Amino acid sequence: MTxxxxxAQVALSQVPRILGLGDRNPRSSTFGCFDRSFWHYRLVDFSxxxxxxxxxxxxxxxxxxxxGNRYYGYERVxxxxxxxxxxxxxxxxxxxxxxxxxxxxxxxxxxAFTTYAITEAMLLLDKxxxxxxxxxxxxxxxxxxxxxxxxxxxxAGAAMALYNVFRLTDIPRYRLAAAExxxxxxxxQDNEGFFPEYGxxxxxxxxxxxxxxxxxxxxxxxxxxxxxxxRAMRFVAERxxxxxxxxxxxxxxxxxYLYPCGFVIAQAWDVIMKHCHGVAEGSVVNPAxxxxxxxxxxxxxxxxxxxxx
Amino acid sequence: xxxxxxxxxxxRLFGMTLGHFGPFAGLLKLMLTSILVTSQxxxxxxxxxxxxxxxxxxxxxx
Numbered sequence: 470m471t472x473x474x475x476x477a478q479v480a481l482s483q484v485p486r487i488l489g490l491g492d493r494n495p496r497s498s499t500f501g502c503f504d505r506s507f508w509h510y511r512l513v514d515f516s517x518x519x520x521x522x523x524x525x526x527x528x529x530x531x532x533x534x535x536x537g538n539r540y541y542g543y544e545r546v547x548x549x550x551x552x553x554x555x556x557x558x559x560x561x562x563x564x565x566x567x568x569x570x571x572x573x574x575x576x577x578x579x580x581a582f583t584t585y586a587i588t589e590a591m592l593l594l595d596k597x598x599x600x601x602x603x604x605x606x607x608x609x610x611x612x613x614x615x616x617x618x619x620x621x622x623x624x625a626g627a628a629m630a631l632y633n634v635f636r637l638t639d640i641p642r643y644r645l646a647a648a649e650x651x652x653x654x655x656x657x658q659d660n661e662g663f664f665p666e667y668g669x670x671x672x673x674x675x676x677x678x679x680x681x682x683x684x685x686x687x688x689x690x691x692x693x694x695x696x697x698x699x700r701a702m703r704f705v706a707e708r709x710x711x712x713x714x715x716x717x718x719x720x721x722x723x724x725x726y727l728y729p730c731g732f733v734i735a736q737a738w739d740v741i742m743k744h745c746h747g748v749a750e751g752s753v754v755n756p757a758x759x760x761x762x763x764x765x766x767x768x769x770x771x772x773x774x775x776x777x778x
Numbered sequence: 779x780x781x782x783x784x785x786x787x788x789x790r791l792f793g794m795t796l797g798h799f800g801p802f803a804g805l806l807k808l809m810l811t812s813i814l815v816t817s818q819x820x821x822x823x824x825x826x827x828x829x830x831x832x833x834x835x836x837x838x839x840x
Contacts, residue, residue, distance in 0.1 A: 514790070564800060571789055571790075571793055572790065572793040572794070572797070573793040573794070573797035573798055573803055574793075574797075574803065574807070575800060575803045575804070575807075667815060667816060667823075669820075673827070714832075714834070719820075721820060721823075722823070722825045722828065723820075723821070723823070723825055723828045723829075724825065724827055724828050725828065725830055725832055726827070726830075751833065752833060754830050754831075754832060758830050758831055759827075759830055760830075762826070763826070763827045763830075
């Protein structure tokens with residue numbers, strides 16, 4: 470066992486920042502929007518859906534009582550989370566997809582990752598409106614029809630999103646679609662253990678993939694996922710320095726971070742020990758060092774990692 | 779490749795017209811992915827979640 474409290478510490482330190490990104494005024498037409506450039510600065514003409522992943526952070530905080538969590542049990546926090554789900558529904562494209570970089574992008578990653586975050590929050594909050602469920606189904610149907618096999622972490626996110634939609638709706642089609650996405654992903658695992666990101670390995674994206682795969686394994690206990698997951702984790706473990714950092718100069722995407730939750734779920738304590746040490750010593754990139762857009766999902770993963778222990 | 783006012787206008791015009799339709803949106807995505815990612819050398823590829831400050835940057839020699 471390692472001291473994963475550092476994950477909670479870092480995550481909690483980012484909550485005021487992330488809450489400040491959101492429109493928390495229930496009377497506002499953009500209530501629940503977490504893209505400050507859109508609703509407050511009014512500098513952009515569309516809201517980046519990825520910011521709505523903050524909803525999951527709020528759901529985790531409102532539902533889990535742990536030391537230092539001043540947000541636990543507050544009805545207001547639940548209202549902000551529900552407002553975030555509502556706004557997510559409002560910005561959905563007619564075909565069920567979402568935009569991240571420009572209007573009418575129909576982004577696979579934004580649709581996959583936000584559908585995961587929203588559905589996970591809905592499962593946690595255990596209360597949702599029928600119209601939210603309808604948006605979730607529209608997003609799931611779009612994910613069923615679309616793939617992005619060149620980018621493994623996005624496929625893993627889509628599988629996890631689809632599985633959550635199955636949990637919410639009890640429609641078997643979504644469970645099957647999730648399994649199909651997982652099969653497509655596992656087929657592409659390299660002999661060395663990594664899942665390719667635009668043709669090569671990338672440690673940061675691989676840890677996102679591991680995080681989603683481990684969550685999928687935890688919910689489904691699908692044994693076909695376990696060994697590939699172990700091989701991917703070993704690939705990362707072999708490349709991690711003692712201070713939790715790694716050499717990204719030869720990776721395909723040059724990312725610098727590590728998503729820890731998958732390693733905690735699979736109890737890869739060697740990786741977690743090094744990474745916690747690195748976070749505590751300030752030798753690895755953590756959510757506080759990232760911009761608003763990428764701070765949100767990494768903060769969520771840090772908190773999930775802490776709560777898994 | 780930096781964004782310019784004219785490129786932004788073009789992108790929005792495309793988005794407001796043909797971009798509504800899945801195949802055209804897919805085509806634009808394919809084109810952007812090729813220009814910004816796959817046709818570039820590894821160190822020049824566009825990656826949104828990269829280039830954050832790393833303490834090792836202080837010790838790097840240019």
